[in-house]
Amino acid sequence: MIEVCCALIFHQGRLLAVQRHADTDHPNQWEFPGGKIEVGETAVECIGREIQEELGIVVRPEAFLYPLVHDYGSKQVKLYPFVCQRGMQELCLTEHQRYIWLNASELGQPDWQEADRLLIALTRLEQLHWFGQDDEDGGKKQCPAQD
Numbered sequence: 001m002i003e004v005c006c007a008l009i010f011h012q013g014r015l016l017a018v019q020r021h022a023d024t025d026h027p028n029q030w031e032f033p034g035g036k037i038e039v040g041e042t043a044v045e046c047i048g049r050e051i052q053e054e055l056g057i058v059v060r061p062e063a064f065l066y067p068l069v070h071d072y073g074s075k076q077v078k079l080y081p082f083v084c085q086r087g088m089q090e091l092c093l094t095e096h097q098r099y100i101w102l103n104a105s106e107l108g109q110p111d112w113q114e115a116d117r118l119l120i121a122l123t124r125l126e127q128l129h130w131f132g133q134d135d136e137d138g139g140k141k142q143c144p145a146q147d
């Protein structure tokens with residue numbers, strides 16, 4: 001079982017999704033930023049490290065959702081989803097090809113990895129109260145190349 005933390009990062013009431021590169025497992029599919037928990041690391045430490053590495057930002061975990069186990073056939077993944085608010089730094093991708101900010105009604109549109117599609121459906125993600133909420137930095141800081 002691969003234990004993976006992922007971040008549901010909200011900003012101005014929208015949720016961040018990132019797209020995997022074409023040359024990875026699950027090419028071009030969408031997921032939440034995150035990665036595998038390393039030996040000796042807590043889940044909270046993992047999510048902080050992964051988000052710093054992948055997006056170059058510091059996030060503040062606010063809540064966690066029930067973990068979800070999914071069997072891809074070739075691997076079993078246990079996904080630990082953390083709800084986070086975005087920090088103040090610019091968002092710049094190091095391990096994904098694109099990002100998008102989704103509102104609740106757009107959650108079904110990306111071609112998600114299977115575990116993420118299940119997470120969205122089973123937890124009724126569109127009902128999270130963070131959708132539609134504003135946050136403090138007014139959305140001014142974004143990586144220019146991604147706008």
Ligand SMILES: Nc1nc2c([nH]c(=O)n2[C@@H]2O[C@H](COP(=O)(O)OP(=O)(O)OP(=O)(O)O)[C@@H](O)[C@H]2O)c(=O)[nH]1
Nearest residue numbers: 004006025026031032033034035036077079113115116
């Ligand atoms: N980061 C992330 N990984 C996810 C999500 N959903 C999901 O099934 N996964 C799976 O969890 C694992 C996360 O691994 P990783 O981020 O550390 O590294 P990776 O994609 O290069 O995977 P790999 O080392 O197995 O090739 C992958 O097997 C990926 O397919 C998600 O929302 N975020």
